Amino acid sequence: MMAKKSMNTKNLLYLGLLFLGFAIISCSSDDDGTVTPPPIIEVNDCEPYTATPAFGTINSEWTAPNEEDRYDGVITIPSDPGGGYVRVLLTQDHPDLRPWLTISNDLDAGGAIVSGSSANTNNELNREAYFSVHPGTTFSLEVFPFFNAPVDDYPVSYTIEWEFFSRVDCFESNDTQATAKKILFDETIEAYAIAGHIGYGVGSFDEQTYDWYKVNLTEPGFIETEVLDMPSDMRIQMRLFKSDGSTVSIIHEWLDPDSPNSNGRRSRIKSSQSLAPGTYYIELHPDFVKSRKSSFDTEPIPEHFNKTYKIKTISY
Numbered sequence: 547m548m549a550k551k552s553m554n555t556k557n558l559l560y561l562g563l564l565f566l567g568f569a570i571i572s573c574s575s576d577d578d579g580t581v582t583p584p585p586i587i588e589v590n591d592c593e594p595y596t597a598t599p600a601f602g603t604i605n606s607e608w609t610a611p612n613e614e615d616r617y618d619g620v621i622t623i624p625s626d627p628g629g630g631y632v633r634v635l636l637t638q639d640h641p642d643l644r645p646w647l648t649i650s651n652d653l654d655a656g657g658a659i660v661s662g663s664s665a666n667t668n669n670e671l672n673r674e675a676y677f678s679v680h681p682g683t684t685f686s687l688e689v690f691p692f693f694n695a696p697v698d699d700y701p702v703s704y705t706i707e708w709e710f711f712s713r714v715d716c717f718e719s720n721d722t723q724a725t726a727k728k729i730l731f732d733e734t735i736e737a738y739a740i741a742g743h744i745g746y747g748v749g750s751f752d753e754q755t756y757d758w759y760k761v762n763l764t765e766p767g768f769i770e771t772e773v774l775d776m777p778s779d780m781r782i783q784m785r786l787f788k789s790d791g792s793t794v795s796i797i798h799e800w801l802d803p804d805s806p807n808s809n810g811r812r813s814r815i816k817s818s819q820s821l822a823p824g825t826y827y828i829e830l831h832p833d834f835v836k837s838r839k840s841s842f843d844t845e846p847i848p849e850h851f852n853k854t855y856k857i858k859t860i861s862y
Contacts, residue, residue, distance in 0.1 A: 590735075591727035597712035598624035607701040611694040616653055621685040621708050628715030629681050629742035629754075631851045634660075636673040636689055638704040644693035645704065647673040650746055653686045657746040660841045663692035668843045676847050677839035679710065680742030680754055681719075713738045713851070717757070723787060726758035726827050731861050735759070736854045739780060739832040748838050757830040761859055763823050769794075770816035771828050771859045772801070777850035778810030779836040786817060787827040794826065795819065809834055828859065 600623065606615060621632060636647050649660040660675040667673075679685070687706060695702050715738045717727040729735050741748050741755040748755065763769065773782050786794040794817055801812040832850070840847050 588730060590729045590733065592716040593627075594716050595626065595714065597714050598626050598710075599712075600624050600710035602708050604706040605703070606706075607703045608691055609701045611691060611697060611700065614688060614690040616686065616688040617706070618653065618686045619684045620687055621649075621710075623679045623681060623683045623685075623710060623742075624712065625682045626712045626714070627681060627718035628713045628738055629679055629718075629740060630710055630712040631676055631678045631740065631742075632685070632708055632710050634673075634675050634687070634706065634708045636664075636704060636706050638671060638702060640695045640699060640702045641671070642693065642699075643691050643695040643702060644670055645673045646688075646690050646692040647675065648688040649675060649677065650686055650688075651683065651743065652746075653688055655746075659685070659743055659746050660839060662841060664842075665693065666844075672843075674843045675839065675841055676851070678740050678742045678748070678848075678851065680744045683742070683744055685743075711851075713740050717759070720758045721753045721756050723758055723791065723827050723829070726760040729759045729761060729859060731761060731859055734774065734856055734858050736856050739777065739782070739830075739850050739855050741832070741835075741838065743838065750833055755831060755833070759828045759830070759859075760825055761828070761861075762825055763821060763861055765823055766820050767861045768817050768820055769826055769859065769861055770814065771857055772814040773812045774856040774858055776810065776812065776855040777848075777853040779849045780832045781808045781811070781834040782813065782855060783831045783833055784813070784815045785829045785831075786815060787829060789825050789827070794821065809836070830855075830857070 602620065604617060634647065634649060636645050638645055644663050644665045646663045647660065648658050650658040659677050664670045664673040689706065717737050719725055720727045737757060741752065761769065769786060771784055776782055786796050788794060796815045797818050799814045801814055837848050
C-alpha cells in the first residue's frame with residue numbers, strides 16, 4: 547500500500563509539472579518580457595443535453611358496450627428543453643369494434659388535442675395518433691367502443707401504448723428576446739421548429755412558436771441571416787431587433803422563387819443599412835404550419851417533427 551501511495555504522489559507531481567508546462571507554452575512573451583495571455587475563444591450558447599426516455603403501457607378491458615375509460619395525467623412529458631412529440635397507439639382485436647380515442651390536457655375542460663374513432667382509417671381495429679408536446683406537461687386519455695361489439699362478446703381487452711420522442715435542441719429554451727441564445731457569425735445553426743402543446747391547441751403566436759438568437763457586432767457593418775434548409779410543412783419568418791426591442795429595417799428575399807407557395811421556401815434577411823457595434827437579436831418564427839399533430843393513421847406525421855431547420859448569420 548505504501549508503494550502504491552508513493553507512485554500516486556509521483557504521478558501527481560508529474561501531471562502538475564506537465565500542466566505548468568502547458569500554461570507556460572500557451573502564453574507568449576514580448577521582447578520587453580511582457581507575457582501576452584492566449585486569445586479568448588468565443589463560443590455559442592448551445593447547451594447539450596441527453597434525451598430523456600418516457601413511455602407507458604396500459605392493459606385493460608371494456609366490460610360492456612359504450613363503456614368509457616379515462617386515464618387522467620397518464621402521459622407525463624420530461625423537462626427536456628426542446629420538447630418533442632408523442633405517439634399513442636390503442637389496439638384491440640375484436641373484428642366488429644371500432645375504438646374511440648381522446649387526448650386532452652384536461653378532459654373536464656372541454657376541447658381536445660385529438661378525438662375520434664378508427665372508422666374509415668387504414669386499420670380500423672386500432673387507433674393511432676401523434677402530437678407535439680411542451681416540456682413538463684401532462685396529458686390525459688379517454689377510450690371507449692365507438693362501434694360496439696355484440697353484447698355477449700364483452701369483456702373486450704385493449705392495450706394503450708404511448709411513447710415520447712425527445713427533440714434535442716441545445717439552443718432551447720429561447721422563446722423570447724430575454725432568453726435569446728448567442729450564436730456566432732459564419733457558423734451553421736441547426737435546430738427544431740417544433741412547438742409543443744400546452745393546452746388543447748397551439749396558437750400561431752404562442753410564445754413557444756418562436757426561436758430567438760443574438761449576435762455581437764464588434765465593428766460597424768451589415769447583418770445577414772439565411773435559411774439554408776427547413777421542413778416543407780411551414781414557412782419561416784425572420785426579423786432583426788436591437789437590444790432595446792426596436793426593430794431593425796431589413797431587406798427580405800425569397801431564395802426559391804419557383805416554389806408554388808411560401809411553405810418550405812428558403813429565405814434571407816439583411817439589414818438595409820450599416821449597423822453600429824452592439825448586440826442584435828434575430829427572431830425566427832415558423833408560421834403557416836400545416837399541422838402540429840397527426841390525428842389518424844391516414845395523415846402523415848408532420849415533417850417538422852423530425853426535420854430541423856438550418857440558418858447561418860454573417861456580417862460584412
